[in-house]
Amino acid sequence: MSALDEKFLPPGDLPDLHKPFWAHLRAHSLRLQQCEDGHLRFIPSEQCGKCGSQAWTWEPVSGRGKVYTFTVVHRGPTPAYQAETPYVIAHVELEEGPRMISNLIDCTPAEVRIGMPVEVVFDDVNADWTLYRFKPAGEG
Amino acid sequence: MTGKFGARSAVIAGVHMTRQGDLSDEQPASVYWDVVKRALADAGLTLADIDGLIGPAPEGVGLRASLPGGVMADLLGRPLRFHASTAVGAASIAAGVGLAVMAVEHGMADVVILPTVSAGKGSGYTSSDRGAAIVHMAKLGTPYEWLWGTTRVADHAVIARRHMHEYGTTPGQLAEVAVAQRHSATLHPRSVMGAKGEITIDDVLGSRVIAEPLHLLDSCLVNQGAGCIVVAADDRLDRGRPRVRLLGYGQAHSYLDPCSAPSLTTFSGGLAADTAFGMAGVTRDDIDVVSLSDHFTINVIIGLEDAGFCKKGEGGAFVEGGALRIDGRLPTNTFGGYLSGTHAGQCGAFGLIEMVEQLRGTAGARQVKDARLGYVHGVGGVMQNHFGAILARD
Numbered sequence: 001m002s003a004l005d006e007k008f009l010p011p012g013d014l015p016d017l018h019k020p021f022w023a024h025l026r027a028h029s030l031r032l033q034q035c036e037d038g039h040l041r042f043i044p045s046e047q048c049g050k051c052g053s054q055a056w057t058w059e060p061v062s063g064r065g066k067v068y069t070f071t072v073v074h075r076g077p078t079p080a081y082q083a084e085t086p087y088v089i090a091h092v093e094l095e096e097g098p099r100m101i102s103n104l105i106d107c108t109p110a111e112v113r114i115g116m117p118v119e120v121v122f123d124d125v126n127a128d129w130t131l132y133r134f135k136p137a138g139e140g
Numbered sequence: 141m142t143g144k145f146g147a148r149s150a151v152i153a154g155v156h157m158t159r160q161g162d163l164s165d166e167q168p169a170s171v172y173w174d175v176v177k178r179a180l181a182d183a184g185l186t187l188a189d190i191d192g193l194i195g196p197a198p199e200g201v202g203l204r205a206s207l208p209g210g211v212m213a214d215l216l217g218r219p220l221r222f223h224a225s226t227a228v229g230a231a232s233i234a235a236g237v238g239l240a241v242m243a244v245e246h247g248m249a250d251v252v253i254l255p256t257v258s259a260g261k262g263s264g265y266t267s268s269d270r271g272a273a274i275v276h277m278a279k280l281g282t283p284y285e286w287l288w289g290t291t292r293v294a295d296h297a298v299i300a301r302r303h304m305h306e307y308g309t310t311p312g313q314l315a316e317v318a319v320a321q322r323h324s325a326t327l328h329p330r331s332v333m334g335a336k337g338e339i340t341i342d343d344v345l346g347s348r349v350i351a352e353p354l355h356l357l358d359s360c361l362v363n364q365g366a367g368c369i370v371v372a373a374d375d376r377l378d379r380g381r382p383r384v385r386l387l388g389y390g391q392a393h394s395y396l397d398p399c400s401a402p403s404l405t406t407f408s409g410g411l412a413a414d415t416a417f418g419m420a421g422v423t424r425d426d427i428d429v430v431s432l433s434d435h436f437t438i439n440v441i442i443g444l445e446d447a448g449f450c451k452k453g454e455g456g457a458f459v460e461g462g463a464l465r466i467d468g469r470l471p472t473n474t475f476g477g478y479l480s481g482t483h484a485g486q487c488g489a490f491g492l493i494e495m496v497e498q499l500r501g502t503a504g505a506r507q508v509k510d511a512r513l514g515y516v517h518g519v520g521g522v523m524q525n526h527f528g529a530i531l532a533r534d
């Protein structure tokens with residue numbers, strides 16, 4: 001079996017400052033970095049792009065947001081993804097402001113619209129990793 | 141107080157574009173020397189004249205790959221006076237034209253080559269294996285992008301979708317870009333898709349959907365080939381040689397992570413263009429011909445908006461009715477672009493090479509009438525890194 005027969009997982013060499021994000025996900029908590037001035041940011045980084053602060057805490061966020069933009073992928077990068085086409089990749093604008101990219105699941109691609117309310121779901125893909133995805137809000 | 145440099149003048153003196161398509165049976169180093177020699181010959185120069193390099197050497201792994209200047213010294217049997225690289229993604233070699241002119245005008249080099257080569261079996265984005273190249277390009281971003289099964293097409297599809305949402309841009313307007321550029325490609329003897337003939341808007345809209353709303357014919361080629369540009373001191377060239385001058389140049393770097401991008405419909409192409417136009421002292425209305433990175437049809441619409449050729453949000457309407465054709469209102473990507481011309485290696489080089497041909501008046505059947513002033517805009521990544529350059533014939 002080739003490496004491309006399985007979907008990608010986060011790389012083993014993630015920088016240390018990224019690791020709390022994934023550890024919190026493992027506990028089914030979505031937390032983003034917040035600087036001393038209250039600016040939330042994503043993806044993990046060493047400095048706040050709004051104020052230059054290099055101090056942060058990992059703050060829980062609602063996981064609720066709206067679809068900012070999306071695509072329906074018909075040609076995936078590898079056989080593992082190609083087996084699941086068509087699938088949705090959405091940029092989600094969280095209620096708290098930052099945008100996150102992930103799959104939008106539990107809906108048919110034709111239903112997806114910009115502005116559609118969504119919420120995070122935690123996907124325990126194996127013994128080590130929990131991924132974040134989104135689904136339409138207010139179901140289940 | 142005035143500066144210390146800039147006493148003499150540099151020009152774009154030579155260009156060459158090899159056969160484009162499948163070069164998997166060729167040796168990369170052979171193709172490299174071939175394209176470099178031909179571009180030098182185009183300037184009336186030879187290998188003995190090179191003293192500067194922007195970009196890679198013909199070969200090298202490990203340390204040799206990361207130190208191309210030294211490798212070239214090994215291979216030429218004498219030291220180079222100048223090496224540099226830029227970080228404008230796929231437009232890095234073309235973006236080097238600004239540095240090359242500065243190096244020559246500041247007396248740090250006399251003859252600088254800017255080569256790009258994609259040949260042989262290759263690896264990564266230059267792999268002759270299309271599937272391997274697509275996987276490589278799908279993972280150019282961070283895990284926060286590629287975990288979800290993105291591809292380069294999907295990365296641009298979300299931009300196209302957002303542009304359609306904010307400004308009402310239509311799939312038919314996107315298709316206009318591909319149709320105009322295919323027409324130009326049919327007039328370029330070395331374009332990859334020219335031999336396939338013209339296409340219509342319906343052909344684009346009827347082609348396979350890769351990542352909604354982008355179709356196969358909204359997407360660039362994945363092919364091999366080589367190109368080289370030579371920048372030289374004016375006084376090193378014979379009197380009769382054609383000279384193309386750089387009148388203005390600017391760069392801009394928008395963002396790296398798409399979640400951090402302030403907008404997914406406006407990028408920093410305008411900043412690069414403003415610097416270039418300010419330096420050149422010309423206006424957008426003065427421009428006769430444009431080369432603008434077109435990895436996908438949406439890039440051209442946003443690129444023309446950002447660079448100031450039309451208002452933000454009006455790019456879709458601007459490209460309608462064949463406006464980008466050779467005989468159109470603003471001839472753009474007249475070699476066919478990456479969509480139908482060639483998309484090989486550091487592909488930005490080919491837009492620059494075409495611009496030099498247009499300004500020299502040597503573009504043959506695709507010659508834009510009275511092309512005197514051109515704007516070249518190169519983009520790296522997903523609208524992340526930009527350079528703009530204004531070129532004029534002497």
Ligand SMILES: [Zn+2]
Nearest residue numbers: 035039048051
């Ligand atoms: Zn801050």
